[in-house]
Amino acid sequence: MKTARPIYEDDNHKWLAIVRDPDRPDYLIDTNEYLVVSNDDAILLDPGGSEVFPAVFSAISTVFDPRRINKVFASHQDPDIISSLSMWLEFNPQVKCYISWLWQSFIPHFGGQGETFIPIPDNGMDIVVGGLRLQAIPAHYLHSSGNFHLYDAKAKILFSGDVGAALLPPGEDGLFVEDFDRHIRHAEAFHRRWMGSDKAKRDWCARVSALEIDMICPQHGSIYRGADVKRFIDWFSRLDVGILKS
Amino acid sequence: MSGHMDISRNPGEAGQELRRIVRINEEIKSVVATAFKINLMAMNAIFLAKRAGQSALGFGVLSNELRRFATDLQQQMTVLRETTYGSVSTVTAQVKQSRVTRLLEKTRSDARGEGRAGIDRLLRSRHEAALTDSSDKISALNRRLSQMIADTTQLVELGSVLARSAKIEAAYGGGFSASLMQVSSDFEDTIGEIQRSLESLTRHQSEEFRA
Numbered sequence: 148m149k150t151a152r153p154i155y156e157d158d159n160h161k162w163l164a165i166v167r168d169p170d171r172p173d174y175l176i177d178t179n180e181y182l183v184v185s186n187d188d189a190i191l192l193d194p195g196g197s198e199v200f201p202a203v204f205s206a207i208s209t210v211f212d213p214r215r216i217n218k219v220f221a222s223h224q225d226p227d228i229i230s231s232l233s234m235w236l237e238f239n240p241q242v243k244c245y246i247s248w249l250w251q252s253f254i255p256h257f258g259g260q261g262e263t264f265i266p267i268p269d270n271g272m273d274i275v276v277g278g279l280r281l282q283a284i285p286a287h288y289l290h291s292s293g294n295f296h297l298y299d300a301k302a303k304i305l306f307s308g309d310v311g312a313a314l315l316p317p318g319e320d321g322l323f324v325e326d327f328d329r330h331i332r333h334a335e336a337f338h339r340r341w342m343g344s345d346k347a348k349r350d351w352c353a354r355v356s357a358l359e360i361d362m363i364c365p366q367h368g369s370i371y372r373g374a375d376v377k378r379f380i381d382w383f384s385r386l387d388v389g390i391l392k393s
Numbered sequence: 394m395s396g397h398m399d400i401s402r403n404p405g406e407a408g409q410e411l412r413r414i415v416r417i418n419e420e421i422k423s424v425v426a427t428a429f430k431i432n433l434m435a436m437n438a439i440f441l442a443k444r445a446g447q448s449a450l451g452f453g454v455l456s457n458e459l460r461r462f463a464t465d466l467q468q469q470m471t472v473l474r475e476t477t478y479g480s481v482s483t484v485t486a487q488v489k490q491s492r493v494t495r496l497l498e499k500t501r502s503d504a505r506g507e508g509r510a511g512i513d514r515l516l517r518s519r520h521e522a523a524l525t526d527s528s529d530k531i532s533a534l535n536r537r538l539s540q541m542i543a544d545t546t547q548l549v550e551l552g553s554v555l556a557r558s559a560k561i562e563a564a565y566g567g568g569f570s571a572s573l574m575q576v577s578s579d580f581e582d583t584i585g586e587i588q589r590s591l592e593s594l595t596r597h598q599s600e601e602f603r604a
Contacts, residue, residue: 148503197492201500208508237493238515 149199149206151182152322154362154370155302159186160279162304163210164364166322168202175199177320178227179366181306182207182216183299188277190218190245191235192297192306193366196227200234218243218276220283222308222366223291224250226257233258245274245283249293267295284354286310288347296355303361310351311379312337313368324369327378334368335386342388352384407488410531413600414480417538420594421474424545427587428466431552434583435460438559438576445569451562452573455555459580462552466587469545476541480534487531494519539598542591549587556580 148168155162165180180203181192189211195203207213219242221229235242236258246254248266255263271283274297283295289310297306313334324330342348363371363379371379435456442453494516501512559580563573 197496200496201503204500204508204512205503205505208504208506212507214507214511234493234496237497238511 149180149202151206151210153210154322154364155304157302159277160184160301162299162302162364163207164322164370165203165206167320168199171199171202176227176314177367179364179368181364182211183276183279183281183297184211184215185277185279187215188218188279189216190220190274190276190281191216192220193222193228193308194219194231194235196230197234200231203231204234204238214239217241218245218274220244220274220295220297220306221246221250221254222286222296222306223247223294224253225291228308228366229254230257232263236263247287247291247293247295250291269293271295284358286347286351288342288344289351290341290343298358298360300359303359304364305355305358305360305362306364308366309341310338310383311363311365311368311371312341313365315368321369324371324375327371327375330369331379331382337367338383338386339388339390342386345388348383348386348388352380356380407484407491410484411481413597414477414484416597417594418474418477420590420597421470421477424587424590424594425467425470425474427583427590428463428470431580431583431587432460432463432467434576434579435463438573438580441569441572441576445566445573448565448567449562449569449573452559452566452577455559455562459552459555459559462548462555466545466548466552469541469548473538473541473545476534476538480531480538483530483534490519490523535598542594542598546591546595549584549591552584553581553588556584 148170149165150167151163151165153161154164161184163182163184165182167177171177175196175198178193178195178199180195183190183192204213216235217239219232219235221244224246229244229246232244232254242263243265244254244259244263245265245267248268251264251266267283269285269287271285274281274283279299279301282298282300284298284305286294286296286308288294294308296308296310311334313330314337315333319333360376361372363376438456439453439460442449442456445452497512497516497519501509501516504512556577559577560574563570563577566573
């Protein structure tokens with residue numbers, strides 16, 4: 148089972164990272180899910196694939212009543228991001244899914260009906276959760292053609308989907324990045340291959356540099372915090388992307 | 394007809410069931426192709442009987458009946474194919490349901506507090522729905538399929554009788570007797586092909602009840 152670890156807490160406003168399942172089979176890529184709680188409302192970010200639903204749900208249920216989750220945010224359309232949607236809808240048919248308008252007719256192949264989806268326009272939108280205003284930040288072509296990240300200005304946390312992701316070996320998979328230079332080696336090949344557009348990358352770097360960010364939370368690997376946030380953005384801005392080999 | 398597969402409990406049997414449906418469909422395709430061939434053969438036989446005139450009147454009537462038989466057979470096979478498509482849809486839905494159930498059961502074993510109680514309630518309601526709704530769906534479809542195959546077998550038996558009668562009528566065909574005999578033998582052989590396909594179809598269909 149995964150564990151739900153608090154990464155931010157301020158009264159009724161919390162961020163939980165759902166991470167690291169020791170029972171996960173090797174053939175499934177490891178994923179991080181995040182739960183943002185505000186007052187009586189909660190949104191689950193990149194809820195994960197069907198196969199990790201039991202681990203994610205169980206981890207959440209140790210610290211939070213999952214019946215209060217009535218929104219999910221999908222950064223993009225990949226199966227490890229959102230194929231568990233049908234399971235969440237089994238549990239609560241009222242769950243709404245925020246996703247790029249580009250994918251709203253594709254994702255129902257995983258589950259859900261027309262009214263399940265709230266399409267996010269290309270320039271982003273605000274998503275209100277228990278009075279807290281979150282911003283869907285455009286990250287198109289990083290890597291998906293309809294791609295969003297989610298920014299919480301109050302907590303100063305950016306959920307960054309696949310940007311910042313690292314495929315970490317056992318023993319180097321801590322919740323937070325502790326040694327940036329050592330960590331980033333595990334992110335490099337992933338970013339070169341998966342991030343398809345240099346222009347999109349530069350746009351994203353400019354966009355997020357203007358935000359106040361204490362933590363960058365990717366969907367795979369460790370969380371960047373403090374000075375590592377700027378280190379990561381600088382590193383990413385210099386990286387050649389969209390190439391098959393380094 | 395007890396002992397049918399229960400895919401909702403044994404999802405591994407879904408693949409077996411789908412492979413069985415594919416085999417049935419292949420036989421249906423083969424029968425449809427042969428029925429089309431009989432239709433063309435019957436049309437040629439009608440022209441031949443017309444040329445033979447008075448001496449082949451009976452053969453002409455039987456050729457018309459064989460043509461009607463071919464059309465009925467094609468229609469019957471279309472309905473059979475639709476029924477097997479229904480079976481594929483039902484199997485697919487059950488596979489999906491069994492996967493959801495498996496994941497929910499796994500979730501229940503680890504979940505705590507309200508989450509666990511919620512999963513318990515969901516599993517109970519799904520179990521009740523499964524008992525009243527879907528557990529017999531595949532069996533019902535299979536019974537329908539078996540009945541349709543039995544009806545088709547009867548229809549083909551009629552075609553076989555028509556072909557044999559045409560062979561007898563051919564003997565009275567005067568100067569055209571040899572040609573009419575050849576055509577009626579072709580009918581008999583072709584209907585024999587259909588009978589063999591139907592025997593395979595019946596065999597594949599009965600596999601369900603051996604599980």
